[in-house]
Amino acid sequence: MASRNGSDASSLYARTINPQFVRMLRVLGFDRVWARGEGEYLYDTEGTRFLDLLGGFGMYALGRNNRRIREALVEALDRETPGTLQLGLSELPALLAQELLARAPSSLGRVLFTSSGTEAVEAALKLSRAATGRSRVLSAEDAFHGLTLGSLSACGCEDFTGPFGPLLPGFDRVPFNDLEALERELRREDVALFLVEPVQGKGVNLPEPGYLQEAQALCRRYGTLFGVDEVQTGFGRTGTLFASERFGLEPDVMPVAKALSGGYVPSGACLFRTSVFDRVFDSLEHAVRHGSTFAPNDLAMAAGLATLRELDERELVARSQRLGERLLELTRPLVERYEVVGEVRGLGLMWALEFDEPKRGRTSWRLLERTQPGLFAQLVIGPLFHEHRILTQVAGHKLNVLKILPPLTVAEAELERFAAALDSVIARAERIPRAFVRTAVRTSAHLLTGGPS
DSSP states (O other): OOOOOHHHHHHHHHHHTOHHHHHHHHHHTOOOOEEEEEBTEEEETTOOEEEEOSHHHHTOTTOBTOHHHHHHHHHHHHTTOOOOOSSSOOHHHHHHHHHHHHHSOTTOOEEEEESSHHHHHHHHHHHHHHHHSOOEEEEETTOOOOSSHHHHHTOOOHHHHGGGOSOOTTEEEEOTTOHHHHHHHHTTSOEEEEEEOSSBTTTTBOOOTTHHHHHHHHHHHHTOEEEEOOTTTTTTTTSSSSHHHHTTOOOSEEEEOGGGGTTTSOOEEEEEOHHHHHHHSOSGGGTTSSOBTTBSOHHHHHHHHHHHHHHHHTTHHHHHHHHHHHHHHHHTHHHHHOTTEEEEEEETTEEEEEEOOOSTTHHHHHHHHHHOTTHHHHHHHHHHHHTTOEEOEESSTTOOEEEEOOOTTOOHHHHHHHHHHHHHHHHHHTTOOHHHHHHHHHHHHHHHHOOOO
16 A cells, blocks of 8 residues: 655645645644544644544544454455355344344334435435335434435435435424424334434534434324434443433434444444334345445444444443443533533533533624534644644534543543543633634635635
8 A cells, every 4th residue: 555645645636636635624723634544533643643632523432443343354355255146145143133123212113224324314215105004204303314316315404414415305393302302203103214313413403302202202102213323322322222221212214323433334224113114125136225335344243243232341331321420520510610611511431512602702703603503613623633632523513512522441541631621721712812713814814715725
């Protein structure tokens, strides 16, 4: 594999893939070229180590380059397994399906493998329509379910959906945590599927007590399938193996992905209630009604089996719960300490801090918000990255919410370091000096207009 320095790699990426993405990284100061990953750390081409609390948007739940998963992949390669069989069977998919169903909610009895989370959602949409004979799909406002056209049609994020309309017909959204709005739609008895994230990834919005349970009951009452999108929340992220377990849910449909890959081989799955699946695959003629060229493939299955084994043997799900409680303990005092911190929330190692307009510095805050909503959060993640070597993210476009999805293997001391760094950065950012605002406004203008190349 050819090796390039950071400058050469950046230029090649801009020339051959996406120049605007490279430009955005440069304006934000995130234009590192990463050379190596290990556990919760990333190393750039200069050898500088960064704490990775972004975790590939949750994909690296077991850390980057997990050795146990790599060993499983090497073993599969050495065995020269058949790979993906379009007509025929291999052992690994059935073994992984068995292990998934043994751990999933008891309502689920069939597994359909995919190559990604959005593909798992597409399977949920297609099979739910076919199984019920209904065409409408409901999802929640501010939801994120993927970027292919069907999944995008279920999304509640206009920044993703806006340029790609018209989206698919038959998709409607209701406010998250609003049972009355949900029932008004379900009462029409034409909804095939209500698809909901148990914790919304965009913003880390938590369900109100009883909301998900009551939503499930309403779906049962009106003959609608209840789908729980566990693509990001699954595999220990929220402190239980699946968030459905935490809320006592028995979904009819459950897409999963991200962490199932072990961070190596793209993979996902959609788990179905047996009766739902069998209404679609109901005869020899219909045995191949839905599938995917690369799913299931043996390497992805080996990675998935190794991932489940790592979660079990290292007790990482319980660790996620414990570390999540510790993280909240470290960061919740920031709400009382700083006017600009509105709320700290999270489940397990899915965590967010939301900023709010302070009484002091209100003029500067409003100037930032007029320039671009959510800009204050960018003024926090920047210093975390440049000064403290900690990679975090904004939880959604135009949101003043900082979010992290660290590996479940992250050291507790690193979470303590993050909390201390966050405290230091917020203390300085809350004062929002005028020069700081001018710099932020210029940065935002570059992002909005394309800026200089």
